[in-house]
Amino acid sequence: MSSQSNTIETLANQEYKWGFVTDIGADSVAPGLNEDVIRLISAKKQEPEFMLEWRLKAYRQWLTMTEPTWANVHYPPIDYNSIVYYSAPKTKEGPKSLDEVDPELLKTYEKLGIPLREQELLAGVAVDAVFDSVSVATTFKAKLAEVGVIFCSFSEAVREHPDLVRKYLGTVVPASDNFFAALNAAVFSDGSFCYVPKGVRCPMELSTYFRINAQNTGQFERTLIVADEGASVSYLEGCTAPMRDENQLHAAVVELVALDNATIKYSTVQNWYPGDKEGKGGIYNFVTKRGKCQGVNSKISWTQVETGSAITWKYPGCLLIGDNSVGEFYSVALTNNYQQADTGTKMIHIGKNTRSTIVSKGISAGRGQNTYRGMVKILKGAVGARNYSQCDSLLLGDKCGAHTFPYLEVKNTSSQVEHEASTSKIGEDQIFYCRQRGLSSEDAVSMIVHGFCKEVFRELPMEFAVEAQKLLGVSLEGSVG
Amino acid sequence: MALLEIRNLHAKIGDREILRGIDLSVNAGEVHAIMGPNGSGKSTLAQVLSGRDLYQVTEGEVLYDGKNLLELSPEDRAREGIFMAFQYPVEIPGVSNLYFLKASLNAIRKHRELPELDAMDFISFVEDRMKLMDMDESLLNRAVNAGFSGGEKKRNEIFQMAVLEPKLAVLDETDSGLDIDALKTVANGVNALRGPERAMIVVTHYQRLLNYIVPDFVHVLAEGRIIKSGDKSLALELEESGYIGLEETEALDRV
Numbered sequence: 021m022s023s024q025s026n027t028i029e030t031l032a033n034q035e036y037k038w039g040f041v042t043d044i045g046a047d048s049v050a051p052g053l054n055e056d057v058i059r060l061i062s063a064k065k066q067e068p069e070f071m072l073e074w075r076l077k078a079y080r081q082w083l084t085m086t087e088p089t090w091a092n093v094h095y096p097p098i099d100y101n102s103i104v105y106y107s108a109p110k111t112k113e114g115p116k117s118l119d120e121v122d123p124e125l126l127k128t129y130e131k132l133g134i135p136l137r138e139q140e141l142l143a144g145v146a147v148d149a150v151f152d153s154v155s156v157a158t159t160f161k162a163k164l165a166e167v168g169v170i171f172c173s174f175s176e177a178v179r180e181h182p183d184l185v186r187k188y189l190g191t192v193v194p195a196s197d198n199f200f201a202a203l204n205a206a207v208f209s210d211g212s213f214c215y216v217p218k219g220v221r222c223p224m225e226l227s228t229y230f231r232i233n234a235q236n237t238g239q240f241e242r243t244l245i246v247a248d249e250g251a252s253v254s255y256l257e258g259c260t261a262p263m264r265d266e267n268q269l270h271a272a273v274v275e276l277v278a279l280d281n282a283t284i285k286y287s288t289v290q291n292w293y294p295g296d297k298e299g300k301g302g303i304y305n306f307v308t309k310r311g312k313c314q315g316v317n318s319k320i321s322w323t324q325v326e327t328g329s330a331i332t333w334k335y336p337g338c339l340l341i342g343d344n345s346v347g348e349f350y351s352v353a354l355t356n357n358y359q360q361a362d363t364g365t366k367m368i369h370i371g372k373n374t375r376s377t378i379v380s381k382g383i384s385a386g387r388g389q390n391t392y393r394g395m396v397k398i399l400k401g402a403v404g405a406r407n408y409s410q411c412d413s414l415l416l417g418d419k420c421g422a423h424t425f426p427y428l429e430v431k432n433t434s435s436q437v438e439h440e441a442s443t444s445k446i447g448e449d450q451i452f453y454c455r456q457r458g459l460s461s462e463d464a465v466s467m468i469v470h471g472f473c474k475e476v477f478r479e480l481p482m483e484f485a486v487e488a489q490k491l492l493g494v495s496l497e498g499s500v501g
Numbered sequence: 502m503a504l505l506e507i508r509n510l511h512a513k514i515g516d517r518e519i520l521r522g523i524d525l526s527v528n529a530g531e532v533h534a535i536m537g538p539n540g541s542g543k544s545t546l547a548q549v550l551s552g553r554d555l556y557q558v559t560e561g562e563v564l565y566d567g568k569n570l571l572e573l574s575p576e577d578r579a580r581e582g583i584f585m586a587f588q589y590p591v592e593i594p595g596v597s598n599l600y601f602l603k604a605s606l607n608a609i610r611k612h613r614e615l616p617e618l619d620a621m622d623f624i625s626f627v628e629d630r631m632k633l634m635d636m637d638e639s640l641l642n643r644a645v646n647a648g649f650s651g652g653e654k655k656r657n658e659i660f661q662m663a664v665l666e667p668k669l670a671v672l673d674e675t676d677s678g679l680d681i682d683a684l685k686t687v688a689n690g691v692n693a694l695r696g697p698e699r700a701m702i703v704v705t706h707y708q709r710l711l712n713y714i715v716p717d718f719v720h721v722l723a724e725g726r727i728i729k730s731g732d733k734s735l736a737l738e739l740e741e742s743g744y745i746g747l748e749e750t751e752a753l754d755r756v
Contacts, residue, residue, distance in 0.1 A: 444594065453591045456551050457605035457661070458579040458612070467604065471595025471644070 052101045055079065058206055061106050065175045065209070068182050078195035078205030085199045091362040092391040092423055093331045095304065103269060105207045105240070169222050169253075170215040174242055177213035184215055188246050192275035192312045192339070200271040200333075201308040204240045208273070211241035216251035216282075225481050227256045243274040247282035249315065254285040254481055268293075270329075272307045280315030280342065285323070287480050288336075289488050292328035299358025299387075302330025309336035310366075313345035313374075321348040322365065323479040325488040330359060335393065337366030340374035340402070347376040350476040354492060355388025355420070364394035364425075369402035369435070378409040381473050383492075384420035391423040396437060398430045405435040413443040414472050416465075444472075466492075504529045504566060504700050505550075505669055511560035511725075512549050519545045521725035522561070529668070530697040534711055534736060535704045537722035538744045543704045544588060546722070547673040550702075551585040552578050565669065579605075580612035582668030586658040586675050593645035598657070601645045602627065602664055609665060627664060634660040634690045652683035659690040670694070670701045676710035688713030708740040 049060055058079055062072040087098070164171050170181060177185050195205035216222050247253050270292065276284050286309075295302025305328075311320035322336040338347030349365035367376035382390040396407045413422030424441055446468050454464030469492060470477070477485045505527040512520040519542045527533055537543050549556050550563070552575030563570040570578065593601065607617040618626065631638060634656055646654050655675055662670055672691065676684055691714050695701070703714055711719070711733065719735040720727045723744070729735065 447591070449591045450593055452553060452575065453587065453593070454601075454605075455575040456579050456585050456587075457601070457665070458576050458608040459604060460576055460608075463604070463608070467596055467601070468593060471593065474595055 049104065049106045051104050053079075053103070053105055053207065057105055061207060061209060064106065065178070067175075067178050070182070070186060071178055074190070074195065075206050078202050079207075081196050082199065082202035082206055085202055087199050091333050091393070092389070092425075093333060093360040093362050095331055095360075098269060098304070100203075106209055164222070164224070167220050167223060168217040169220060170213065171226055172213055174208070174211040174213050174244070177244075181213070181215070184246070185213070185244070188244055188275070188277055190275075192277060192310045193273050193308050198308060200306040201273050204242060204271050204273045204308070208240040208242040211243045211272070212245075212257075213243070214245040214253065214255065216245075216247045216253045218248045219250040220248075221251070222253040225254050225256060227258070239268075239270045239272070241272050243272070244277075245275070245284055245286070246277045247279065247284050247318075249280045249282060251279075252283040252285075254287070256287040256289070256481060258289045258291070268302075269304045270306065272309075274307070274309040274336070276311035276320055278311065278313050278315060278318035278320050278342075278345075281317045282315060283319045283321075284311060285321045285481075286311070286336070288322075288324040288326070289480075290324065290326045290328050290332070293330075294328050294357065294359050295330040297357050297386075299330070302359070303328065305329035305332045305334065307332075307334040309334065310339065311337070311347070312339045313342050313347060313371075315345070316342040316371075317344045318342050319346040319348070321346075321350070321479065323348075323350040323476065324352070324363075325476070325480070325492070326351070326353040326361060326363060327492060329361075332359075332361040332363050334363045335366055335395075337368065337395075338376065339368050339370065340376065340405075341370045342374075343371040344373045344375075345371055346374070348479075349376075349378045349380070349394075350479040351380045352383070352473045352476045352488075352492070353381070353390055353392075354383040355385070355390045357386040357388065359386075360389045360391075362391040362393055364392045366395045367397070367407060369396075369398040369405040369407070371402060373404040373406075374402055375405070376407045378407070378411075379475050380409075380411045381476055382411070382413045382422050383416070383469060383472070384413065384422050385416040387419045389421045389423070391425065393425045393427075395427040396429070397427075398432060398435045398437065400431045403432060403434050405432075407435075407437045409437075409439045411439075411441045412472065413441075414469070415443065415445040502564075502567060503527055505570075505702075506564040507561070508563070509561035510546075510549070510558065510563060512545060512556045512558045514545070514556050518559070519556070519725050520549065523722075523725070523727060525720065525727065527669070527700045527702065529700050531718065532695065532701045532703060532714065532716045534714075534716035534719045534733075535702060535722055536706070536708070536719060536736065536739060539706070541722045542725040543706075543722055544673055545725075547585060547671045547702070547704050550578075550671055551575060551583065576608070577612075579665075580609050584662050584665055584667035584670045586655075586662060586670065586672045588674040588677060590646050590649075590654045590658055592647045592649075594647045596645050597642055598645050599624075599627070599641040602661060605661070606664060630660060630663040633663050633693055635686055636660055651678040652680070652686075655679060655683070655687055656690070659687055659694075663690065663694055666699075668699060670699065672701065672703045672705075674704055674706065676705055676707060684710065685713060708736045711736045 049057055055076060058075050059072065062075055193201050195202050214226060245253065245255060276286060278284050292303035292305055313320050320338050324336065326332055336349060340347050347367050351363065353361045353363050355361045364380060365378055378394055380392045382392055384390040390413065392411045394409060396409065398405045409426060411424050415422060422443055426439055428437055430437055446465065450468060451461055451464045454467065455461060470489060477488060480488055503526040507523050507525040510520050510523040511518065523546060535543050535546065545556060549558060558571055566581065603623045610617055636656060640657065646657060649657060675687060679687060703716060716733055719731055719733060721729040
């Protein structure tokens with residue numbers, strides 16, 4: 021039994037490979053949260069008055085709220101006054117080109133494999149890199165500007181395009197939405213902003229890379245993407261963090277707005293530090309992501325590959341308001357060692373003939389606990405609405421767990437809702453069968469896991485599908501065939 | 502030198518000894534049938550040859566093509582040309598038969614320093630083999646064994662064998678669960694793959710299969726030892742007298 025039943029365990033015990041810390045000076049405020057800290061953040065970012073007001077209002081609301089406890093995750097209470105709410109790499113002024121960016125930082129990006137340099141233009145990827153709280157460099161901005169696409173850091177958007185920010189900020193995820201969203205609204209330090217004007221198809225994939233570097237720092241980025249009538253855009257975010265013994269909080273908010281006939285595709289590859297094999301350290305990833313299909317025939321598609329974080333709490337959803345609008349959610353969530361994930365989606369059907377598709381693939385290994393939680397709500401006016409949900413769980417080993425909590429709420433009789441669920445286990449029999457056909461154990465596990473995730477990977481932009489496969493490979497097997 | 506040389510092989514699972522000194526020599530081009538009652542160790546022998554480490558070899562040696570087989574990992578055994586047709590082929594959801602077989606064939610080709618086949622070459626190669634097994638092409642695009650009937654699974658095993666062209670094929674109760682038509686199809690496929698370069702070990706409980714796959718040698722296994730060897734007529738003899746008939750001389754006490 022020995023070596024073979026160990027196969028899965030060995031494969032599941034690969035080390036985190038992104039756990040380096042970059043040694044650069046940081047400009048941080050003292051830990052703790054009060055109105056002064058918020059004023060300070062707003063001042064440091066040279067924000068207009070309306071932003072400060074918005075933050076303060078959110079903060080006051082947050083004070084009255086309590087942390088949600090309904091998720092199937094367990095962690096010691098968070099002391100919100102021990103968190104540093106602002107930390108920025110030290111530079112004299114904002115960098116105007118890559119040459120001005122701290123070379124240490126660029127080295128970090130190189131280790132992460134982010135295509136930041138000009139020669140990577142061929143790759144067709146524009147990267148807005150967020151390092152702790154400040155957006156460091158935005159590439160390809162000029163090229164995007166030619167077609168009228170605005171893609172910049174959130175701080176810059178607040179300064180340069182205050183009207184757009186004011187018009188859409190908080191319209192999808194209001195500051196009062198939930199505990200973590202309110203906290204984010206009060207203290208968010210940066211993030212990405214994108215506006216695609218009427219009729220424009222964004223000529224390249226947009227990408228943001230987040231990384232938490234400083235110790236005891238919370239990262240509260242905020243992303244807002246607006247696709248105007250007939251516009252389309254595909255956006256990818258990737259995340260990593262160094263190894264720390266303490267837990268770090270990441271409470272992000274993402275808002276998407278799609279107007280008439282617009283399409284937004286939002287893909288996430290999340291690889292925050294998951295903690296060590298004993299469950300020490302790791303990121304608390306408490307994120308609110310929501311898209312609003314405001315216009316007719318609009319479409320918002322979420323694809324996520326979640327392999328990192330000690331705890332993931334995240335439900336990217338769609339408000340399907342416009343008639344014939346479409347919402348999609350494709351997810352692969354992997355939990356290994358002591359990782360916990362409670363993730364899924366919310367599809368709220370409001371307009372006529374709205375459609376949604378949910379495909380969720382949960383993989384549990386080690387002592388990982390993986391929960392799918394999804395809500396499909398079809399309101400009375402959503403005549404002819406349709407939903408299809410599929411939730412599959414794959415278990416590796418016998419100490420992990422998979423849980424499924426689907427909520428369906430249908431308020432009219434002309435709608436169709438389908439839900440399918442399955443749970444399976446990678447067995448030593450399957451691995452042996454593959455080995456008897458000449459494949460190594462690693463290739464066997466990798467093949468089985470990829471087979472399981474295929475429907476989701478298919479939805480990722482080409483270049484990131486490869487990255488996602490690699491990541492699953494590293495998180496699980498070590499090498500991918 | 503024989504292709505496969507088994508000498509005094511002992512193997513156990515947990516504390517239970519199952520193989521108690523097997524001696525067997527198989528030459529290229531030969532078909533050997535291994536028969537015996539339930540629990541005699543037939544399937545264990547097949548599993549040990551393929552490298553399943555549920556079983557622990559405690560004594561003896563196995564030489565394959567001059568190499569110490571017991572030192573090789575299961576995948577290296579496969580790459581060196583050993584193929585096992587499983588008694589219970591497993592399902593691998595989400596992985597298409599075509600993709601699986603291509604990965605398998607290329608892993609084997611790579612080991613032999615042959616160029617890997619691309620998708621186009623592979624498909625034309627495979628189509629040829631499908632005709633042999635009278636397989637429906639749609640099976641190629643379905644996930645490995647997922648939702649296959651018992652007959653389809655067994656046929657798929659032989660089809661894989663046809664694609665991978667092993668030097669030594671071990672067929673573990675390939676006839677179990679097949680009706681007579683499916684049995685004939687599978688046997689036809691196996692017979693088409695017989696050749697001077699290829700040896701086969703056919704493990705079966707029943708003589709029935711051997712009407713269609715006629716062996717060169719028949720061995721009777723009981724309590725972990727080969728108690729009798731002969732030509733194909735031994736199988737017929739067994740059919741008449743049953744395994745019990747051998748019990749008198751060999752103190753076979755369980756069925």
